[in-house]
Amino acid sequence: MPHSAFTFDELQRYAPEVAEPDDFDEFWRDTLAEADAVPVLVDVRPEPTELRLLDSWDVTFAGFGGDPVRAWYTRPAGVREPLPAVVEYAGYGRGRGLPHERLTWPVAGYAHLLMDNRGQAGQYGAGDTPDPHGAPGGPWPVTWGILDPRTYHYRRLITDAVRAVEAVRALPGVEGDRVTVVGNSQGGGIALAVAGLVDDLSAALTTAPFLCDMRRAVALTDLAPYGEIARYLAVHREAEEAVWRTLSYVDGVSFARRATAPAQFGVGRRDTVCPPRTAFAAYNHYGAANGRPVPPEREMHVYPFNGHEGGEAVHVRRQLRWLGSVLHPVGA
Numbered sequence: 001m002p003h004s005a006f007t008f009d010e011l012q013r014y015a016p017e018v019a020e021p022d023d024f025d026e027f028w029r030d031t032l033a034e035a036d037a038v039p040v041l042v043d044v045r046p047e048p049t050e051l052r053l054l055d056s057w058d059v060t061f062a063g064f065g066g067d068p069v070r071a072w073y074t075r076p077a078g079v080r081e082p083l084p085a086v087v088e089y090a091g092y093g094r095g096r097g098l099p100h101e102r103l104t105w106p107v108a109g110y111a112h113l114l115m116d117n118r119g120q121a122g123q124y125g126a127g128d129t130p131d132p133h134g135a136p137g138g139p140w141p142v143t144w145g146i147l148d149p150r151t152y153h154y155r156r157l158i159t160d161a162v163r164a165v166e167a168v169r170a171l172p173g174v175e176g177d178r179v180t181v182v183g184n185s186q187g188g189g190i191a192l193a194v195a196g197l198v199d200d201l202s203a204a205l206t207t208a209p210f211l212c213d214m215r216r217a218v219a220l221t222d223l224a225p226y227g228e229i230a231r232y233l234a235v236h237r238e239a240e241e242a243v244w245r246t247l248s249y250v251d252g253v254s255f256a257r258r259a260t261a262p263a264q265f266g267v268g269r270r271d272t273v274c275p276p277r278t279a280f281a282a283y284n285h286y287g288a289a290n291g292r293p294v295p296p297e298r299e300m301h302v303y304p305f306n307g308h309e310g311g312e313a314v315h316v317r318r319q320l321r322w323l324g325s326v327l328h329p330v331g332a
Contacts, residue, residue, distance in 0.1 A: 095127015196255025
């Protein structure tokens with residue numbers, strides 16, 4: 001896989017004007033207000049596991065439309081005091097799996113909530129949250145309901161993700177004022193969206209984010225998920241204007257501009273799934289519209305010889321160290 005066509009200096013300056021609808025803020029304000037009308041926690045029950053050093057709970061919370069969304073809540077066993085929380089979002093086609101599949105954050109001493117992706121499970125991991133809202137569109141999650149922003153799958157998924165932050169704050173043993181969002185690929189794009197919609201997060205960590213600079217991304221790669229949008233438009237040629245309009249309501253660049261939390265990004269320079277140029281578009285706009293005289297702290301890690309896998313364990317170590325420094329700054 002070749003390097004990005006842009007030099008590193010060009011990537012650092014890449015800040016395109018992404019189309020943004022005039023009612024972007026109103027759209028999301030109304031969407032989240034509707035979701036907030038329903039109490040967030042539906043059910044919390046202990047989940048037996050073979051992990052003696054961790055405790056897990058099977059959580060159901062009310063997401064978009066009051067729909068039940070599943071999640072795993074895991075924390076170090078025997079720890080009584082409240083802990084800072086990490087809310088993690090899974091990749092495209094992946095569900096929450098089993099509670100022992102993602103242990104980095106609870107083993108590091110955090111309370112950890114892993115949200116299921118409604119309707120997506122089965123390609124890379126199991127899940128059990130349906131998406132009961134049908135609308136015209138293609139056969140892939142990225143094209144479900146794509147002809148109208150109000151029926152689009154990602155309106156529902158992003159709403160679920162914001163509600164996951166509310167849910168973790170309502171769970172026992174959580175420091176509600178110290179919540180971080182984390183994700184890779186689709187999860188990274190969702191974490192960026194939440195960072196733009198929730199203004200009191202402690203931090204956001206996003207790796208190889210999907211959903212950024214989307215019109216450019218569809219032009220740059222034929223691989224899924226962006227390639228699925230192109231394949232949809234190859235058949236539904238008359239739908240192009242409607243599709244671009246819908247995608248403008250979920251573009252990570254618009255969310256990034258509104259973010260206020262410190263952020264760490266990671267990209268593989270040879271990523272042909274989520275091209276690095278699109279991640280830099282979000283990074284270079286990050287915090288630009290938050291109204292603060294000093295933009296939020298942010299940093300970018302680039303792995304020149306890696307693709308969509310990025311820095312893998314090396315990057316996770318950097319995430320752990322960086323988040324520790326944000327939550328426990330030296331001299332504080």
